[in-house]
Amino acid sequence: MKGIFPIDKFRQIQTPFYFYNTELLRETLKNINTEANKYNYHIHYAVKANANPRILSIIREQGLGADCVSGGEIQAALNAGFPSEKIVFAGVGKADWEINLGLDKNIFCFNAESIPELEVINELATAKGKIARVALRINPEVNAHTHHHITTGLKENKFGINLDQLDKVLDCLETLASVQLIGIHFHIGSQLTDLEPFQALCNRVIEIQQQLAKRKITVEHINFGGGLGIDYDHPNRNSIPDFKEYFEVFHKHFPVLPNQQVHFEPGRSIVGQCGSLISKVLYVKEGSVKKFVVLDAGFTELIRPAFYEAYHKIENISSEEPQETYDVVGPICESSDCFAKQIDLNKTHRGDFVAIRSAGAYGEIMASQYNCRQLPQSYFSDLL
Numbered sequence: 001m002k003g004i005f006p007i008d009k010f011r012q013i014q015t016p017f018y019f020y021n022t023e024l025l026r027e028t029l030k031n032i033n034t035e036a037n038k039y040n041y042h043i044h045y046a047v048k049a050n051a052n053p054r055i056l057s058i059i060r061e062q063g064l065g066a067d068c069v070s071g072g073e074i075q076a077a078l079n080a081g082f083p084s085e086k087i088v089f090a091g092v093g094k095a096d097w098e099i100n101l102g103l104d105k106n107i108f109c110f111n112a113e114s115i116p117e118l119e120v121i122n123e124l125a126t127a128k129g130k131i132a133r134v135a136l137r138i139n140p141e142v143n144a145h146t147h148h149h150i151t152t153g154l155k156e157n158k159f160g161i162n163l164d165q166l167d168k169v170l171d172c173l174e175t176l177a178s179v180q181l182i183g184i185h186f187h188i189g190s191q192l193t194d195l196e197p198f199q200a201l202c203n204r205v206i207e208i209q210q211q212l213a214k215r216k217i218t219v220e221h222i223n224f225g226g227g228l229g230i231d232y233d234h235p236n237r238n239s240i241p242d243f244k245e246y247f248e249v250f251h252k253h254f255p256v257l258p259n260q261q262v263h264f265e266p267g268r269s270i271v272g273q274c275g276s277l278i279s280k281v282l283y284v285k286e287g288s289v290k291k292f293v294v295l296d297a298g299f300t301e302l303i304r305p306a307f308y309e310a311y312h313k314i315e316n317i318s319s320e321e322p323q324e325t326y327d328v329v330g331p332i333c334e335s336s337d338c339f340a341k342q343i344d345l346n347k348t349h350r351g352d353f354v355a356i357r358s359a360g361a362y363g364e365i366m367a368s369q370y371n372c373r374q375l376p377q378s379y380f381s382d383l384l
């Protein structure tokens with residue numbers, strides 16, 4: 001365990017901080033590229049999972065595109081060197097300046113989610129004398145069977161165009177001269193460990209294509225979104241997700257039409273396992289019924305446990321003593337600032353180092369300054 005963390009170096013750094021294993025990130029990228037290339041699938045990394053500039057530039061070096069959900073993310077992707085023709089822009093609420101940025105930079109595609117949005121994209125593109133390429137984000141009404149906060153493909157979710165409104169949207173598109181329909185886009189949810197919903201998604205996309213064919217529309221680009229989960233229980237044993245099995249589902253269940261390109265937008269599965277939040281133990285507090293390990297990291301550094309009830313494996317990486325049972329909490333003045341309840345850790349003392357594993361995705365990027373705290377720094381295995 002201790003082998004993967006350079007504790008002596010950690011002792012010289014102010015905690016809490018994010019530690020990224022860049023060798024693992026590169027291995028993961030090599031693996032996803034190998035598996036996707038078998039079927040000529042295109043990968044756009046979902047920047048929302050982690051927009052750390054160094055992480056972005058490593059991902060860009062491996063040739064991936066970028067899936068962005070804000071103007072800030074488009075800018076971060078451009079700063080990291082992603083070519084604009086490999087940037088897609090999704091999101092249910094794109095502001096005018098964000099659409100204008102996408103148009104000015106000639107990004108590959110806008111994933112549009114409603115008639116009013118299409119009308120605004122058309123208006124802004126017309127004003128610039130440009131044609132905006134769009135893919136329709138369709139809500140496929142496929143249940144991802146994941147946490148309700150990260151389910152996106154159901155009728156009641158705010159995302160995408162409902163299936164029963166697709167014809168209306170297509171009628172509208174025919175009236176918009178500065179918008180060109182190039183594809184359809186889907187994303188059913190995040191942290192899917194069962195692949196069956198992806199098979200259901202393939203079947204639904206085939207049906208939608210048939211509906212489009214009746215209107216003589218053949219879409220050139222199909223974007224299946226992201227969502228592949230990672231193993232939060234076993235970050236060492238399963239440090240790289242099974243991309244082979246994942247892409248095989250799509251290859252088997254979605255026959256690609258001639259001249260059609262298939263795209264994916266994975267976030268968590270690329271960066272999740274390469275990051276750990278490293279924190280120091282401030283106090284071990286003996287309550288009347290429980291022992292608490294009080295860390296110097298809180299939900300300001302990693303909000304997933306408080307926000308999604310997410311599980312992260314926690315390890316005391318500086319103690320060899322026999323295990324005891326603790327609640328692991330942070331210093332923030334909120335009861336929800338708790339990373340785990342009643343978990344076993346090597347006997348813990350003030351000053352010990354704790355690693356909260358699998359924190360590379362939706363960790364650093366969701367950090368906040370609540371309680372006037374400083375944003376966490378990041379360090380990399382190959383630069384320490």
Ligand SMILES: Cc1ncc(COP(=O)(O)O)c(C=O)c1O
Nearest residue numbers: 046187190226227265266267268
């Ligand atoms: C549209 C879209 N694409 C891609 C992703 C990335 O998902 P994940 O990190 O689960 O792969 C998300 C995440 O919420 C998303 O909303």
